[in-house]
Amino acid sequence: MDRHLISRIAHRDHPIAAPLSDESVRRLLDRALRGGTAERVLDLGCGEGAWLLRALAAHPQLRAVGVDLDAHALNLARQGAERLGVARRIGLHHVDAKEFAAKEEFDAVLCVGATHAFGGLLPTLAAVRPHLAPGGLALVGEGYWQAEPDRAALDIFGDGLADLHATVDHALADGWTPVYGHTSTQEELDDYEWSWTGSLADWALDHAAEPSGGEALRIAAEHRAEWLGGYRPFFGFVTLVLRRTA
Structure with missing residues (x-):
């Protein structure tokens, strides 16, 4: 199955692609x-536009731009914007976020749950930097180790994560100052994982007679096993509001 399709199905009941x-x-x-x-x-890796649509609905003066490689997700974002009556205030671009070049700067740049597309936290911040207007804020979500990971957890996530203190220190050393942050609770983490695996498994059972149904059920089961039997005691998620230090 296409990974974009898997993600869309898995986030059906949890549109925010983060815990x-x-x-x-x-x-x-x-x-x-x-x-x-x-x-x-600006949202780099906006998917179906869940963050931007909420922002536009709450703030009538706001203009938004979203960037993503999933064309179908962008179409769903357009449909959502039409339903909310905010379509005239959003621009959606089917392009690699690493290559997106805007003609304007933004008061806020978002990348939550999509830092993997850039190769981690610091490459994400490097991509965010040229898009920010002076005094602008970056909203970036990143995984971290809330306890010393075992071998199984490291095999799943690799060596790219650090503990919370080190994660924040990396941002500081790169020239960013946290002005707010949120560490996801265990309830938020569990709700996200149950939603991801459950939505995909539910879809798979509805399509059991199709090859894609069997594949989706296998993917859901493998993910659930990695979570419950692997990284659940160790993985955390922090969302930082950052401002350029200088």
Whole structure:
């Protein structure tokens, strides 16, 4: 199965592609958009536009741009914008976020749950930097180790994660200052994983007679086993609101 299709199905019941509750998303957006005073926001790896659509619905002065490689997800974002009546205030681009070149700067740049597309936290921040207007804020979500990982967890995630203190220190050393942050609770982490595996398994059972149904069920089962039998005690997720230090 195409990985974009897998992701769309798995996020059917949890549109925010990160372990965050609706209240956490609302609060983080409020901080990143400076209480609604921001005028331009960019999402690098926007998917179906869940962050941008919520932002546009809450802030009538806001204009938004989303970038993603999944053309079908962008079409769903356009449809969502039409339903909400915000289509005139959003621009969606089918392009690799690493190659996106905007003609304007943004008051806020988002990349939550998509840092893997850039190769980790610091490459993501390097991609965010040229898009930010002076004084602008970056909203970036990244995984971290909340306990010393065992071999099984390291085999799943590799050596790219650090503990929370080191993760924040990496951003500081790269010239960013945290002005807010949220560490996902275990409830948020579990809800995300149950939603991801459950939505995919539910879809698979509805398509059991098709080859894709069997493949989706296998992928859901493998992911669930990696989570429950591997990284659940160790993996955490932090969403940082960052401002350039200099």
